Amino acid sequence: MEQKQKDKSKPEQMSSQEYTQYVKQITPTHNTPLNVAKAFLVGGIICTIGQAITSWITSMGVEKEAAGTWTSIALIGLAIMLTGFNLFSSIVKFGGAGALVPITGFANSMVSPAIEYKKEGWVFGVGCKIFTIAGPVILYGVVTSWIVGVLYYVLQMLGIIGG
Secondary structure, eight states: OOOOOOOTTSGGGSOHHHHHHHHHHHSOOOOHHHHHHHHHHHHHHHHHHHHHHHHHHHTTTOOHHHHHHHHHHHHHHHHHHHHHTTOHHHHHHHHTHHHHSSHHHHHHHHHHHHHHTGGGOIIIIIIHHTHHHHHHHHHHHHHHHHHHHHHHHHHHHTTSSOO
16 A cells, blocks of 8 residues: 655645644844834934924924824824825834834835835725724724713812812
8 A cells, every 4th residue: 555645845744843843943033222222213213303303393483283194294204205105004013013003104004005006096995995094093092082082071170180
């Protein structure tokens, strides 16, 4: 009788030890301290750019609150342009959360699906897919703020906190 030989390239035909070795081989390793340093650097650069914009706008006599609004708009616009030119993904690949956590990451998450699905049309492509990531963020933001507002109101009415 002919004995069938195991095909070692398929995970379901590997022994437990061989499979463990295979998983170790293909699993990417991460250098957490280096990733944290990169995120800190990229996030710091974004914040420095934001502070430079704010300082420049306030130097023209604009109130600090309005300058903050214009700074947010400028950072959002910059992130959108970098996403459109396919440069933001390189920044995220290097800096990770340092680029994704600030307002620039939210702008990127709104624009990326719109760019990707533009070919499907303005309604079913851009109109529907633009809220793929932003929709849940907006929904949970609104619901959470409503719950916190009601809780604050109740605690004020009970005299637990002052108004």
